[in-house]
Amino acid sequence: QVQLVESGGGLVQAGGSLRLSCAASGRAFSSYVMAWFRQAPGKEREFVATISWSGGNTYYADSVKGRFTISRDNAKNTVYLQMNSLKPEDTAVYYCAGIRSGSYYSRTRSSEYDCWGQGTQVTVSS
Secondary structure, three states: OOEEEEEOOEEEEOOOOEEEEEEEEOOOHHHEEEEEEEEOOOOOOEEEEEEOOOOOOEEEOOOOOOOEEEEEEHHHOEEEEEEOOOOHHHOEEEEEEEEEOOOOOOOOOHHHOOEEOOOEEEEEEO
């Protein structure tokens, strides 16, 4: 399994932008389907976005579609989440997740991933 470490979180005003990074250590990163999830206080962890091995396929939660962009750089073993037009309701701990799989489909459940980072806090002020 790869080890995942998120970075890039912080405090931003509504309407602002942040870019999260998730660095993976270990081999075969390019064989992993990757995703971002988030968890707000008192709420369940929810799916944000997922990306296929090459980056050619992506899928987003309706709540972030058109505002967030997931991407990856396999040469750098890193997956990104560009977040624009941030809203206070985007405030959460953001987690990077991965699964090594020979098939790609839009995995939106946290149970479908077996590698997780420690999370990075994103706070959007109004």
